[in-house]
Amino acid sequence: MNRYIIADLHFGHTNIIKYENRPFKDVFEMDEALIQNWNRTVSKDDFVYVLGDFTLSRSRKIIKNLLERLNGRKILIMGNHDQLKPKDYVLCGFETALRKPLMIEPGVILMHEPYQDQSLINKDLIYFFGHVHAKHTLMDEYPNCKCVSVERTNYFPVDFDKLLKEIKLRNSKEYQRLKEIYQKH
Secondary structure: EEEEEEEOOOEEEHHHHHHHHOOOOOHHHHHHHHHHHHHHHHHOOOEEEEOOOOOOOOOOOHHHHHHHHHHOOEEEEEOOOOOHHHHHHHHHOOOEEEEOEEEEEOEEEOOOOOOHHHHHOOOOOOEOOOOOOOOOOOOHHOOOOOOOEEEHOOOOEEEHHHHHHHHHHHHHHHHHHHHHHHHOO
Protein backbone atom coordinates (compact mmCIF):
# COMPACT_ATOMS: atom_id res chain seq x y z
CA MET A 1 0.00 0.00 0.00
CA ASN A 2 1.31 3.42 -1.02
CA ARG A 3 0.07 6.88 -0.12
CA TYR A 4 -0.52 9.64 -2.66
CA ILE A 5 -1.56 13.26 -2.47
CA ILE A 6 -3.22 15.69 -4.89
CA ALA A 7 -5.33 18.88 -4.81
CA ASP A 8 -7.61 20.98 -6.97
CA LEU A 9 -8.79 18.45 -9.54
CA HIS A 10 -11.93 20.51 -10.30
CA PHE A 11 -13.68 17.68 -12.12
CA GLY A 12 -16.44 19.04 -14.38
CA HIS A 13 -15.26 22.67 -14.11
CA THR A 14 -15.10 24.02 -17.66
CA ASN A 15 -13.75 27.46 -16.72
CA ILE A 16 -10.77 26.09 -14.76
CA ILE A 17 -9.17 25.20 -18.10
CA LYS A 18 -9.08 28.89 -19.02
CA TYR A 19 -8.44 30.25 -15.49
CA GLU A 20 -5.41 28.02 -14.93
CA ASN A 21 -4.34 27.58 -18.55
CA ARG A 22 -4.76 23.81 -18.32
CA PRO A 23 -3.62 21.94 -21.44
CA PHE A 24 -7.01 20.46 -22.35
CA LYS A 25 -9.39 21.37 -25.18
CA ASP A 26 -12.53 20.79 -23.09
CA VAL A 27 -13.80 19.54 -19.74
CA PHE A 28 -14.40 16.00 -21.02
CA GLU A 29 -10.77 15.68 -22.14
CA MET A 30 -9.59 17.15 -18.83
CA ASP A 31 -11.70 14.83 -16.68
CA GLU A 32 -10.67 11.74 -18.65
CA ALA A 33 -6.97 12.70 -18.52
CA LEU A 34 -7.16 13.26 -14.75
CA ILE A 35 -8.84 9.88 -14.27
CA GLN A 36 -6.31 8.10 -16.49
CA ASN A 37 -3.35 9.80 -14.75
CA TRP A 38 -4.78 8.89 -11.36
CA ASN A 39 -5.38 5.23 -12.27
CA ARG A 40 -1.93 4.86 -13.89
CA THR A 41 -0.43 5.92 -10.57
CA VAL A 42 -2.75 4.63 -7.84
CA SER A 43 -3.67 1.00 -7.21
CA LYS A 44 -6.92 -0.15 -5.59
CA ASP A 45 -5.28 -0.62 -2.16
CA ASP A 46 -3.42 2.72 -2.08
CA PHE A 47 -4.52 5.76 -0.08
CA VAL A 48 -5.02 9.14 -1.75
CA TYR A 49 -5.30 12.39 0.20
CA VAL A 50 -7.33 14.90 -1.84
CA LEU A 51 -6.66 18.40 -0.51
CA GLY A 52 -9.86 20.01 -1.67
CA ASP A 53 -11.77 21.13 -4.72
CA PHE A 54 -12.45 17.62 -5.99
CA THR A 55 -15.35 18.79 -8.16
CA LEU A 56 -17.71 21.73 -8.37
CA SER A 57 -20.61 19.34 -8.84
CA ARG A 58 -23.14 19.05 -6.04
CA SER A 59 -24.67 15.96 -7.63
CA ARG A 60 -24.11 12.96 -5.41
CA LYS A 61 -24.59 10.73 -8.45
CA ILE A 62 -21.79 12.49 -10.38
CA ILE A 63 -19.44 12.49 -7.37
CA LYS A 64 -20.13 8.81 -6.68
CA ASN A 65 -19.51 7.95 -10.35
CA LEU A 66 -16.19 9.82 -10.34
CA LEU A 67 -15.05 8.13 -7.14
CA GLU A 68 -16.01 4.70 -8.47
CA ARG A 69 -13.79 5.32 -11.51
CA LEU A 70 -10.76 6.29 -9.40
CA ASN A 71 -8.50 3.67 -7.84
CA GLY A 72 -7.61 3.69 -4.17
CA ARG A 73 -9.06 4.62 -0.84
CA LYS A 74 -9.74 8.36 -0.82
CA ILE A 75 -9.68 10.92 1.99
CA LEU A 76 -10.96 14.45 1.33
CA ILE A 77 -9.80 17.58 3.10
CA MET A 78 -12.61 19.76 1.84
CA GLY A 79 -11.90 22.90 -0.14
CA ASN A 80 -13.91 26.01 -0.84
CA HIS A 81 -15.63 24.35 -3.84
CA ASP A 82 -16.59 21.18 -1.96
CA GLN A 83 -20.06 22.37 -0.96
CA LEU A 84 -21.82 19.24 0.29
CA LYS A 85 -21.75 18.11 3.90
CA PRO A 86 -18.83 15.86 4.88
CA LYS A 87 -21.20 12.91 5.39
CA ASP A 88 -22.42 13.28 1.79
CA TYR A 89 -18.88 12.88 0.45
CA VAL A 90 -18.47 9.77 2.61
CA LEU A 91 -21.75 8.36 1.26
CA CYS A 92 -20.40 8.99 -2.26
CA GLY A 93 -17.23 7.00 -1.61
CA PHE A 94 -14.64 8.99 0.31
CA GLU A 95 -13.49 7.15 3.44
CA THR A 96 -13.36 10.44 5.33
CA ALA A 97 -14.23 14.05 4.51
CA LEU A 98 -13.16 16.91 6.77
CA ARG A 99 -13.69 20.67 6.62
CA LYS A 100 -10.56 21.41 8.64
CA PRO A 101 -6.84 20.63 8.34
CA LEU A 102 -5.76 17.15 9.33
CA MET A 103 -2.58 16.11 11.13
CA ILE A 104 -1.99 12.67 9.63
CA GLU A 105 1.09 11.86 11.67
CA PRO A 106 3.10 13.83 14.20
CA GLY A 107 4.18 17.09 12.61
CA VAL A 108 2.52 16.62 9.18
CA ILE A 109 -0.53 18.71 8.34
CA LEU A 110 -2.82 18.44 5.31
CA MET A 111 -4.86 21.53 4.49
CA HIS A 112 -6.68 23.06 1.54
CA GLU A 113 -5.89 26.75 1.83
CA PRO A 114 -2.36 27.89 2.69
CA TYR A 115 -1.75 30.33 5.49
CA GLN A 116 -1.38 33.94 4.40
CA ASP A 117 0.18 35.04 7.69
CA GLN A 118 3.74 33.87 8.29
CA SER A 119 3.24 33.93 12.07
CA LEU A 120 0.96 30.89 11.63
CA ILE A 121 3.68 28.80 9.96
CA ASN A 122 5.55 26.63 12.44
CA LYS A 123 9.01 25.62 11.14
CA ASP A 124 8.80 22.37 13.10
CA LEU A 125 5.74 21.19 11.15
CA ILE A 126 5.38 20.09 7.53
CA TYR A 127 2.44 21.46 5.56
CA PHE A 128 0.84 20.16 2.37
CA PHE A 129 -1.75 22.39 0.74
CA GLY A 130 -3.62 23.22 -2.46
CA HIS A 131 -6.04 26.01 -3.41
CA VAL A 132 -3.52 28.31 -5.14
CA HIS A 133 -3.00 26.17 -8.27
CA ALA A 134 0.06 27.54 -10.12
CA LYS A 135 0.07 30.90 -8.31
CA HIS A 136 2.97 31.65 -5.97
CA THR A 137 2.06 32.06 -2.31
CA LEU A 138 3.79 32.93 0.96
CA MET A 139 4.03 29.27 1.98
CA ASP A 140 6.04 28.50 -1.17
CA GLU A 141 8.89 30.40 0.48
CA TYR A 142 9.21 27.87 3.29
CA PRO A 143 11.13 24.58 2.89
CA ASN A 144 8.60 22.79 5.12
CA CYS A 145 5.60 23.64 2.91
CA LYS A 146 4.51 22.04 -0.36
CA CYS A 147 1.66 22.85 -2.74
CA VAL A 148 0.19 19.79 -4.47
CA SER A 149 -2.31 21.46 -6.78
CA VAL A 150 -2.58 19.46 -10.02
CA GLU A 151 -0.96 22.26 -12.02
CA ARG A 152 2.21 21.66 -9.97
CA THR A 153 2.13 17.86 -10.16
CA ASN A 154 1.68 17.55 -13.93
CA TYR A 155 -1.93 16.45 -13.29
CA PHE A 156 -0.90 13.25 -11.48
CA PRO A 157 -1.21 12.23 -7.82
CA VAL A 158 2.24 12.37 -6.16
CA ASP A 159 3.86 9.74 -3.98
CA PHE A 160 3.22 11.18 -0.52
CA ASP A 161 5.97 9.33 1.35
CA LYS A 162 8.61 10.21 -1.26
CA LEU A 163 7.59 13.87 -1.12
CA LEU A 164 7.61 13.83 2.69
CA LYS A 165 11.12 12.34 2.69
CA GLU A 166 12.34 15.04 0.26
CA ILE A 167 10.91 17.80 2.45
CA LYS A 168 12.51 16.35 5.59
CA LEU A 169 15.86 16.12 3.78
CA ARG A 170 15.54 19.68 2.46
CA ASN A 171 14.68 20.92 5.95
CA SER A 172 17.67 19.18 7.50
CA LYS A 173 20.02 20.68 4.87
CA GLU A 174 18.55 24.14 5.46
CA TYR A 175 18.93 23.67 9.21
CA GLN A 176 22.59 22.67 8.80
CA ARG A 177 23.27 25.66 6.52
CA LEU A 178 21.76 28.11 9.01
CA LYS A 179 23.62 26.45 11.90
CA GLU A 180 26.96 26.86 10.06
CA ILE A 181 26.25 30.52 9.33
CA TYR A 182 25.33 31.12 12.96
CA GLN A 183 28.48 29.39 14.27
CA LYS A 184 30.71 31.54 12.03
CA HIS A 185 29.45 34.72 13.68
